[in-house]
Amino acid sequence: MIFECVNLSLTFSSQRPVEALEAVNFSVDAGEFVCIVGPSGCGKTTLVKLIARLLTPSQGNIHFHQPPDNERLQTAMVFQHQGLFPWMTVLENVAFGLEVRGLSREDRHQRAMAFIARVGLAEFANSYPHQLSGGMRQRAAIMRAFLADPEVLLMDEPFASLDAQTRIIMREELLDTWRENPKTVIYITHDIEEAILLGDRILVMSGRPGTIRADIAVTLPRPRSFSLRQLPAFDAIHQQVWHLIENEVRQSLRVTT
Amino acid sequence: MKRLLQIRITRHFSVRALVFAVVLLLVWEAASATGFISRLFFPPPSAIVQTLITMTLDGRLPTHTAATVIRISLGVMMGIVPGTIFGILMGWSRRLREIFDPIIAATHPIPKIAIFPLVLIIFGIGELSKVVVVAISAFFPALINTMTGVFQLDPVYFEVAHNYGAGRWKTFTRVLLPGSLPHILSGTRLGLNTGLMVAIAVELISAKTGLGVLVWFSWQTLRVEELYATLVVVSVMGMAINVGLRWLFARLAPWSNENSPKTV
Numbered sequence A: 001m002i003f004e005c006v007n008l009s010l011t012f013s014s015q016r017p018v019e020a021l022e023a024v025n026f027s028v029d030a031g032e033f034v035c036i037v038g039p040s041g042c043g044k045t046t047l048v049k050l051i052a053r054l055l056t057p058s059q060g061n062i063h064f065h066q067p068p069d070n071e072r073l074q075t076a077m078v079f080q081h082q083g084l085f086p087w088m089t090v091l092e093n094v095a096f097g098l099e100v101r102g103l104s105r106e107d108r109h110q111r112a113m114a115f116i117a118r119v120g121l122a123e124f125a126n127s128y129p130h131q132l133s134g135g136m137r138q139r140a141a142i143m144r145a146f147l148a149d150p151e152v153l154l155m156d157e158p159f160a161s162l163d164a165q166t167r168i169i170m171r172e173e174l175l176d177t178w179r180e181n182p183k184t185v186i187y188i189t190h191d192i193e194e195a196i197l198l199g200d201r202i203l204v205m206s207g208r209p210g211t212i213r214a215d216i217a218v219t220l221p222r223p224r225s226f227s228l229r230q231l232p233a234f235d236a237i238h239q240q241v242w243h244l245i246e247n248e249v250r251q252s253l254r255v256t257t
Numbered sequence B: 001m002k003r004l005l006q007i008r009i010t011r012h013f014s015v016r017a018l019v020f021a022v023v024l025l026l027v028w029e030a031a032s033a034t035g036f037i038s039r040l041f042f043p044p045p046s047a048i049v050q051t052l053i054t055m056t057l058d059g060r061l062p063t064h065t066a067a068t069v070i071r072i073s074l075g076v077m078m079g080i081v082p083g084t085i086f087g088i089l090m091g092w093s094r095r096l097r098e099i100f101d102p103i104i105a106a107t108h109p110i111p112k113i114a115i116f117p118l119v120l121i122i123f124g125i126g127e128l129s130k131v132v133v134v135a136i137s138a139f140f141p142a143l144i145n146t147m148t149g150v151f152q153l154d155p156v157y158f159e160v161a162h163n164y165g166a167g168r169w170k171t172f173t174r175v176l177l178p179g180s181l182p183h184i185l186s187g188t189r190l191g192l193n194t195g196l197m198v199a200i201a202v203e204l205i206s207a208k209t210g211l212g213v214l215v216w217f218s219w220q221t222l223r224v225e226e227l228y229a230t231l232v233v234v235s236v237m238g239m240a241i242n243v244g245l246r247w248l249f250a251r252l253a254p255w256s257n258e259n260s261p262k263t264v
């Protein structure tokens, strides 16, 4: 086990208190790729921000197996939007984790360059994020997180704002990178297909307040690709997850309209 | 590609605008030479150029221009540096913002030239008073723009920095400063322009040197050509400030060239 969430709850104390999460419990093993699915607004972002310690829980705890030390980041997060600093080049952005750690300029740029080249961004190394497409930006953000080599990689719907075709390619690329750099990953998505394709496990969340409804193992063989969708097992899991969140989605629609 | 290129050219320099300016000058020249408009109020451009040359050669323009430039440089430096620093602090700290916002909201709208008498009482009738008024007028735009730049910075950037383990100093130098740089620079530009305006105004009221003095003096002696010649210098100075800053901006913040039309 690499970390676990115990009775994690968070109520935002805005003018009108919002119970975002209540009693979230799960543990994650080293090297696992865990996908968390749930309808929009159910507290997924809140959950990963808690794990990243960008938020403090109102109740409960997150226990990491290894105590925090200065040499290694516990988490590195890939944000849905605006993850890259607009004022840094792609190279500087990808090397940011190493810069914070105090590596020399030459050293960190050399290592960042290797990662950048592998996803075909070499010729954009000295470009600024606004000169890149959305897909390329997310690639760079993911490379930054992998290069920082945290204990746990957190990804909050990293492909949600990309078009469907790009998303397919990006998923397969992510799986390739992950295979070459094995790492514990928590991957947030609202896309059930994506969760099945990527994850070893799917945690299904229900909303308001958010909590874990189900923990489903995905035992499909790896390496996986887009064609996985044709397997009957894929359909079975899809059905199972959809069945769990269908009501949630209906309810949230009813509330908002 | 071709369209992009065109946009880029017209944004900085347009042939049409140049042609229009030349035509306007020619019409003016002709109208003034033929007596269609009064030579006394609208001397022909050729005469203004002539006067520019004479005033440069007899040393009046260089002397007075230098006086104004020094006044603006000193004043603007004294205003923009603290304005920017204070703007960063206020953008950074909500508490400081809450304390100082009302004071700034109350003092900012006062035309700075209107507090010149007060400054005269405090700092005396010397060079210092003039510089101080220029400083005060440059202080506000620098402060307000910088503050806006800092506190409008998307919090996600601070989250990223924190997530990657960046400390306070790293966050300041790699996130806060560059992130608000476009606003800081536009504060500097506004500060300089306001400083120029106020410097000339102060010179009109009370000074022995400076372009404002030249303007006033040529009015009193009804040397209209000299009045125009001086205004040409003021205008060129203003343009030089803006062109120079645009250049500096492109150098310091190349990433925001495309997406911040506010800064042109």
Ligand SMILES: Nc1ncnc2c1ncn2[C@@H]1O[C@H](COP(=O)(O)OP(=O)(O)O)[C@@H](O)[C@H]1O
Pocket: A012, A013, A014, A018, A019, A020, A038, A039, A040, A041, A042, A043, A044, A045, A046, A047
């Ligand atoms: N800073 C905040 N203050 C108050 N409420 C918030 C804040 N952030 C999120 N929320 C609320 O918490 C709930 C969960 O949000 P979020 O974690 O972003 O959901 P998701 O990522 O699953 O779409 C939502 O109802 C949202 O409005």
Ligand SMILES: [Mg+2]
Pocket: A044, A045, A046, A156, A157
């Ligand atoms: Mg979210």
